Structures are given as structure tokens and as C-alpha cells.
Amino acid sequence: MSDTTKKTAGAFDIRNFIGMLLGLYGIILTLMGLFGDKELDKTGGVNANLWTGLALIVVSAGFMTWARLKPTVVPEEVERAADDHTRPAPRNKPKPKHGH
Amino acid sequence: MSSALTPAAVAAETLIDANAVDYLMVALYFAFVLGIGLAARRAVSDSIDFFLSGRSLPAWVTGLAFISANLGAVEIMGMSANGAQIGLPTVHYFWVGAIPAMLFLGVVMMPFYYGSKVRSVPEFMLRRFGTGAHLVNALSFALAQLLIAGVNLFLLGSIVHALLGWPLWVALIIAAAIVLSYITLGGLSAAIYNEVLQFFVIVASLLPLTLIGLHRVGGWGGLQDKITEAAANAPAEAAVAPAEQQLNSWPGQALSGFDSGILSVIGIVFGLGFVLSFGYWTTNFVEVQRAMASNSISAARKTPIIGAFPKMLVPFIVILPGMIAAVLVTEIVDLKNGGSPPGGASGEGVKYNDALLLLMRDVLPNGLLGLAIAGLLAAFMAGMAANISAFNTVFSYDLWERYIRKDRSDDYYLRIGRLATVAATIIAIFTASIAGNFSNIMDYLQTLFGFFNAPLFATFILGMFWKRMTPTAGWMGLVAGTLSAILVWLCGNPDIFALFELPGQGLAFVAASTAFVVDIVVSVVVSLVTEPKPASELKGLVYSETPKEDLVDPEEASRPWYQRTVPLASIAFVFVLILNFAF
Incomplete structure (x- = not known):
């Protein structure tokens, strides 16, 4: 992950996921x-x-194109989603260290 | 197939004939949902954190999640059951019973929630009124969640039963196991992704279902003709509403149960449109939390307003299928004529709740059928998981930590939370059998909302706008409101006191309205004779004590009109008025 280019959400952008x-x-x-x-x-x-x-293929292509044209930019440092007590689940694993 | 293995061949016959492709559709959905949950837990990508961590989402995402969190059992099965039974007046649940309250939530209430960062209704009660109201509210909230989880579980179980043909109690246990594994595998922690996905999957399956159904009955005109014909030919003892009542939303006697049109309109507007719906939407934190995940106070306010637009159109894909089922599906036609056809999702005879599943069986080819099953499973599973987790939070933190065992370690409360999750799931198996006794699940749900939400809304709104309201009035109003609603329900229930009779959901509307009025009266009277909280403790909780600049987004005024809260809300309101006049 280079520091010069902006990092986009990629496959996990909610639009690509849909x-x-x-x-x-x-x-x-x-x-x-x-x-x-x-x-x-x-x-x-x-x-x-x-x-x-x-129809689904058309809608799907629409979402992917939208995500491509206006990508979500993820900030360099994202705060880890905290363990939310209202949503019980296995606890978060600590975030892996990225090599910078 | 497996009929030789079971004693009764009829019981083994499945309601829905799913094949490998259908199961593939379901499996694909689960792979996506659980996959993202696991990926979130493993910290695979910053992007997931970005979408899941609080307060970073655009309003269209939170708006859809907001609708989706509500597009569960109630909306899909309940509304189609209602559509099959009474027809078009069911739209009042949307155009009178949801949209105005959602707009009110966005315009008036959301700034308080977003600003004060409260995470649950009991928490708001605690800060506004202190422990009395908090304890009462936490107990009734926990109970309500268990009962509503039972509704979701019952509907989930009925799909499992329809697919596999196993007895309902086995299906319930399996459904409960599915929900538990969904929670444990982390599906719930990726809720935003799931809810947005769920919305599209449900629309993608219900829209074709409606269109094909309409095609089969000869379009909207054909449906009207068939309903008119069926209503004219129905035997008198079946008490089928006349066709003009089924095909026009107003005055909606078939829904409210009043003979008089004027009383019916009043009942619907006050009982459903004001008390029940404002009570439901403005105090429902399962949904309000979706808005809290947005990136600004402006986006939080727009969340329910943007959600209002798709919400307006949902009746076309849930109520219409119900109405179509009532003229197209043999069993529902028979039921509506006063017959008691065998089978159904419960295995104890067809009920209106089965309308949608039976229509799917009759019109969807394999493939689309799988998509529809995936959508329904997803909605009910997520709905029940949300109920269970809401129960879990309130039980562990609002009840256990505050009143029973204070000052233990985080691990201790996490363990209590896990136990509560399992216990709630088991209890839900029992509350599911209560839900199963109601032929139309909406009757049951509206009754519950009348008991729990109507007094809550009265206390909320009074406490928010009247700084004089005292802590004692807070809890006494809640108790008096709930008790009065239960009393009205007992008096009107044909199997208990039977003092008066109101078919449809009229009884629930009257009980809710009573609860609201009693709560307000008791709160005002008690407030006048007890000591209020000092004004300094009410900042951010009471309208007059909160600085105006805390309630709006300073940047919003500079944005174009289609990105501002109030213009959007006005457009939504005009649309919903047009819809009310058109149908």
C-alpha cells in the first residue's frame, strides 16, 4: 500500500459488495x-x-460503475470498529500492523 | 421423497418444493453475510472498518439500513397476511402509520439522539428521569424484545417447516439454532452490510413475485374484478369485508373494526397514525442506531427521511402479493370463505400468515424461489438477532450491572451477555408458540406495541418538551399507561371479559390510545405534586434547555435543497399525501 496514491475501499466498498x-x-x-x-x-x-x-445484472453493473466512478476514499488511519456490546459476537482480533 | 420414513405421509410433504439451485441461492447469501462478519472480526481490510466504525456512512446507506432493519417479519409476512384478509386498508401501516412518524423522527427527534449519544431507550429514561423510570422501562423493554423475538422465530420456523416439512416444534428449534450461529459467527457485527444487502435481495424477490402475480390475475383491473367477485360470493358467516372496503384505503373500516366511517378515520389517524406509529418509530433504538452511524447530524436527520421514500413503495410489494394470494391461492381463497384448509406453515391448518409463502409456491419458478427464500430467511434471522441483542444489552447492562451485580470485570458482563443470548433464544422458542396462536400476526404485534410503545412514547414526548415533568411522574406514567392498555385489551378480548367487540386491529388501536391518554394524564397530575429535576441536569434532554445550535448542522444551510433535511421531508410528505388520495 503506497503512501502516494489514495486508498479506495475496493471490493469491500458496500456498493461493490452489493x-x-x-x-x-x-x-x-x-x-x-x-x-x-x-x-x-x-x-x-x-x-x-x-x-x-x-435486471439483476443491470443493477449490479450500475452499482459497480458507480463505485468505480466515485470511489470511497478510505483515510490512512481508520479507527477500529469498537466491540459493540449491542451486537454480541466473537471479540475483535487486534489489528495487524501494516509495514510502512 | 422421504415420505416412507415418516409415519404420516402428509406431514412429510413439503409446502415448498425447493431444488439444488434454490439452496445454492440461499447458500450464496449466507456465504456473503457470514463472510463479511468474519472478515470484519479478522481485521482483513481497513475498508470494512471504515464502513462499520461509527459515524462515517453516507445517508443513502444508513437510510436503506434503517428501512431494512424494519423490513422483517412484521412488514413482509404480517402485511401480506393483512392484505390477504382485508385488502388495501393495510397501506395505512405505511402511509399513515410510518411515513409521518419517520419524518418527525428525522426533523424533530434525531438531533436529541445524535447529540446526546444515548444508545438505548432505558439510557434516555435514566438520564431524564432517574432510576424509577429506568427500571420500569428496562423490564418492559426486555419483555417486549423476548415476545417480538418469538414472532420472528415463529415466522423463521414456518419457512423451515415449509421447506423441509418437519413438525413446527422441530423447525422452531432449528430456526433458533440458525439464529444463534448467526450471532456467534459474527453476522450481526457486520449489520450495515447485511441490512443493505437484505434490502436489495428482498426487493429483487418480491418485485417479480408481485409482477408475476399481477400478470396471473390479469393486472390491477383483473385483481379488482376477482376481489369484487370473491367478496360478493363469500358466505355471510365468513364476514368478508365488502369489495369497496377492500379496494379503497379510506375510511378503512375493515382495518379498524369500527362500523362508522368517521370513527374509523379517527381511530386510524389517532390510534395508528399518531400513538402507535410515533411510539414505534421514535423510540425504536434498533432502528435509531442506524442513523447514529452516519457521518454528521445532518446525515443522521436525513436517514429516516431518505428511508421514507423506499418505505412508501414497500406496500406495493408486500400488500399486493397478499391481495393476489387471496384470489389466486386455493387454500387462502378457501380460508377467506370461512373454510379451514389443512396444512400451512404451522401444520395445524392454513392461516393468513401463510399467504406469501403459498403465493411463492404457486407462481415462482425454481431459482427465483430460492432468491425469495434467501430474502425471507435473511430478514427474519436478522430481525430476531436484533431483538436478542437488544434484550442482551438491556439485560446485562441496564438490569444486571445496575441493579444486581455492580463493579465486576468486563469479562464477567460479557459472560453474562452470552448466557443472556442463549437464554433469550430458548425463551423465544416458547414465546414463538404464543405468536403461532394468532391467525394474523399483525393483531398480535399491534397489541404488544399498544402495551409497550404507546405509554413509552407519551412519557418520551412529554419529558422532552415539558421540563417540569418529574422523575416520579416518569415511572408512574409508564406503569399506569401499560396497565390501562392491558385492562382495555382484557375487556375487549372475546375470550376473556368480552365487554365490547372490535374486529380487525381496532382493539389494539383503542388500547394504545388509552395507554397514551392515561400516561399523559397521570404524568401531568403526578408532576404537579412532586419535585422536578434542576434545569441544569436537563441540557440535551429537554427541548427548552438545549441550545438551538446543538440541534442543527451549521453546514447544512449552504447545501443544495436536495441535501437538506426539511425540504426532503416536505417532498416526502407531499408524496405520501398524493398516495393517500390516489388509493
């Missing part, structure tokens, strides 16, 4: 729509998987 899951769902549904049982009697003749899949 984009990834919706994109995967979109691909699976599109494939189901093309090759799976279309079950047209249930949907009243519409290939629901295909259309939903394509």
Missing part, C-alpha cells in the same frame, strides 16, 4: 431462464428467471 452478490444472482437466474425448467404454467407464460436475472 454488486457482486446481485451479479452472481443475476447470472444464476439468467442461466436458469435459458437452460432450466421455465415453469411457464406457474408464471403465466413469462420467463421470470431470465428477466429477473437480466
Whole structure:
């Protein structure tokens, strides 16, 4: 991690994260729509998987493009999210030291 | 498939026929959610910390998380059940019962919360009124969380039952185990990511469900015709609301249970729109906390206001499916005609709560079905986990540490917290069976809100705007309010005293309104004869004692109108008025 370039949130930017899951769902549904049982009697003749899949791919691409165009810049030093007692979970591991 | 292994072949038949692709959709969701939880715990990336650490998020993220934290069992199953049973008047839960309160929260209440940094309702009570109100509120809050966790668990269990066909009590235990592992594996600690994901997954599954359902019944016109026809042909003893009541939101007699249209409007506007909804939204810290994670007081105020826009549209993807189910799904049609079809998520006969699951079974192809199941599991799991953790916080810190064992080590309270989590999950299995007794889960929830939230809201709002209100009045108002609501409910319950009769959710509205009025009256009377707190202790807690500049963001005035709190709230308000007139 160099000090000269600004560090962006990358894959963990919440928009990329949404984009990834919706994109995967979109691909699976599109494939189901093309090759799976279309079950047209249930949907009243519409290939629901295909259309939903394509729509999800578009939405996913939208999120990823947004994150690409206006990246979230993460400050050099981020305060560690404190152990939040309202959200019980295993305790935070101490933050690894970055080599500067 | 496995019918040979079980004694009763009917019980083993699953409600929903999921295949490998459906399970893949569910697994993918869990992989993302638990993956981010683990990554957060392991400190894999600064970016995760950036998104999870407090006060750094843009308002669109916290706004969606705010809606998502609420888009759980109540919204999805309860509203579709209500839609199936009484039709369009259910929209009042959104356009009267949510939006105005959310706007009020953003414009008026949020500055207090953001400024004073209180983390729970009992904490606010403690600082404003002292220990009496704190103890009463902490106890009733903990109890309410256990009961509501039971609702979420029951609905989660009903999905497990629908998928696997196991008896409901086994399904409940499995659902409880799923929630416990979700909490223990750290899923809850990445809540912001999960909630935003959850929102999109739910919309991505319910929107196609609604569109395909509408397509099947011949569009909005076809749905109207079919509901009209069904209402005309329904046997009199089924007491189905006439079609014009089911297809118009106002005056909403089918919802309030009043015969008179005017009384019905008053009941809905005061009971639901004011007492219940303001009580729910302004004191619900599970949701208020989402706004606390935003990056400025301005973003915190905009959180519920931005959330109001998607919230306005949610009824179209939850109530419409319910209404469609009532004319398309054989079992629900039969139920609405006064029949008692066997099966259903509880295994003890179909109920209105099953409307959505049954519609999914009838119209969604495999693939989309999996997406829908993932969305529902996610919503109920997160909802129950939030209830459990809210209980856990209040139990460990507000009750145990303050009143039972003081001054122990952090590890000690963490252990108590873990025990509380497990205990609450087990108790929820029992409260889930209470929830299962109600054919329409909304009746139950609104009753609970009337008992707990209505008096709380009265005490909150009076304490916030009237500096004379005393600590004694704080706890006495709460106790009197809750007791009066329970008394009204006992009198109106057909199985107990049966002194009067109000079908629909009218009884809950009346109980809540009574609680509100009694709380205000008792608080005012007691305040006049007891000693108030000195004004110096009320800064940041009472409106008149808080400097105005603490309540607004100085930079907000220089921003364009679409980034300012009040203009956004006004637009939302106009939209919701238009929706009310249109339907």
C-alpha cells in the first residue's frame, strides 16, 4: 500500500459488495431462464428467471460503475470498529500492523 | 421423497418444493453475510472498518439500513397476511402509520439522539428521569424484545417447516439454532452490510413475485374484478369485508373494526397514525442506531427521511402479493370463505400468515424461489438477532450491572451477555408458540406495541418538551399507561371479559390510545405534586434547555435543497399525501 496514491475501499466498498452478490444472482437466474425448467404454467407464460436475472445484472453493473466512478476514499488511519456490546459476537482480533 | 420414513405421509410433504439451485441461492447469501462478519472480526481490510466504525456512512446507506432493519417479519409476512384478509386498508401501516412518524423522527427527534449519544431507550429514561423510570422501562423493554423475538422465530420456523416439512416444534428449534450461529459467527457485527444487502435481495424477490402475480390475475383491473367477485360470493358467516372496503384505503373500516366511517378515520389517524406509529418509530433504538452511524447530524436527520421514500413503495410489494394470494391461492381463497384448509406453515391448518409463502409456491419458478427464500430467511434471522441483542444489552447492562451485580470485570458482563443470548433464544422458542396462536400476526404485534410503545412514547414526548415533568411522574406514567392498555385489551378480548367487540386491529388501536391518554394524564397530575429535576441536569434532554445550535448542522444551510433535511421531508410528505388520495 503506497503512501502516494489514495486508498479506495475496493471490493469491500458496500456498493461493490452489493454488486457482486446481485451479479452472481443475476447470472444464476439468467442461466436458469435459458437452460432450466421455465415453469411457464406457474408464471403465466413469462420467463421470470431470465428477466429477473437480466435486471439483476443491470443493477449490479450500475452499482459497480458507480463505485468505480466515485470511489470511497478510505483515510490512512481508520479507527477500529469498537466491540459493540449491542451486537454480541466473537471479540475483535487486534489489528495487524501494516509495514510502512 | 422421504415420505416412507415418516409415519404420516402428509406431514412429510413439503409446502415448498425447493431444488439444488434454490439452496445454492440461499447458500450464496449466507456465504456473503457470514463472510463479511468474519472478515470484519479478522481485521482483513481497513475498508470494512471504515464502513462499520461509527459515524462515517453516507445517508443513502444508513437510510436503506434503517428501512431494512424494519423490513422483517412484521412488514413482509404480517402485511401480506393483512392484505390477504382485508385488502388495501393495510397501506395505512405505511402511509399513515410510518411515513409521518419517520419524518418527525428525522426533523424533530434525531438531533436529541445524535447529540446526546444515548444508545438505548432505558439510557434516555435514566438520564431524564432517574432510576424509577429506568427500571420500569428496562423490564418492559426486555419483555417486549423476548415476545417480538418469538414472532420472528415463529415466522423463521414456518419457512423451515415449509421447506423441509418437519413438525413446527422441530423447525422452531432449528430456526433458533440458525439464529444463534448467526450471532456467534459474527453476522450481526457486520449489520450495515447485511441490512443493505437484505434490502436489495428482498426487493429483487418480491418485485417479480408481485409482477408475476399481477400478470396471473390479469393486472390491477383483473385483481379488482376477482376481489369484487370473491367478496360478493363469500358466505355471510365468513364476514368478508365488502369489495369497496377492500379496494379503497379510506375510511378503512375493515382495518379498524369500527362500523362508522368517521370513527374509523379517527381511530386510524389517532390510534395508528399518531400513538402507535410515533411510539414505534421514535423510540425504536434498533432502528435509531442506524442513523447514529452516519457521518454528521445532518446525515443522521436525513436517514429516516431518505428511508421514507423506499418505505412508501414497500406496500406495493408486500400488500399486493397478499391481495393476489387471496384470489389466486386455493387454500387462502378457501380460508377467506370461512373454510379451514389443512396444512400451512404451522401444520395445524392454513392461516393468513401463510399467504406469501403459498403465493411463492404457486407462481415462482425454481431459482427465483430460492432468491425469495434467501430474502425471507435473511430478514427474519436478522430481525430476531436484533431483538436478542437488544434484550442482551438491556439485560446485562441496564438490569444486571445496575441493579444486581455492580463493579465486576468486563469479562464477567460479557459472560453474562452470552448466557443472556442463549437464554433469550430458548425463551423465544416458547414465546414463538404464543405468536403461532394468532391467525394474523399483525393483531398480535399491534397489541404488544399498544402495551409497550404507546405509554413509552407519551412519557418520551412529554419529558422532552415539558421540563417540569418529574422523575416520579416518569415511572408512574409508564406503569399506569401499560396497565390501562392491558385492562382495555382484557375487556375487549372475546375470550376473556368480552365487554365490547372490535374486529380487525381496532382493539389494539383503542388500547394504545388509552395507554397514551392515561400516561399523559397521570404524568401531568403526578408532576404537579412532586419535585422536578434542576434545569441544569436537563441540557440535551429537554427541548427548552438545549441550545438551538446543538440541534442543527451549521453546514447544512449552504447545501443544495436536495441535501437538506426539511425540504426532503416536505417532498416526502407531499408524496405520501398524493398516495393517500390516489388509493
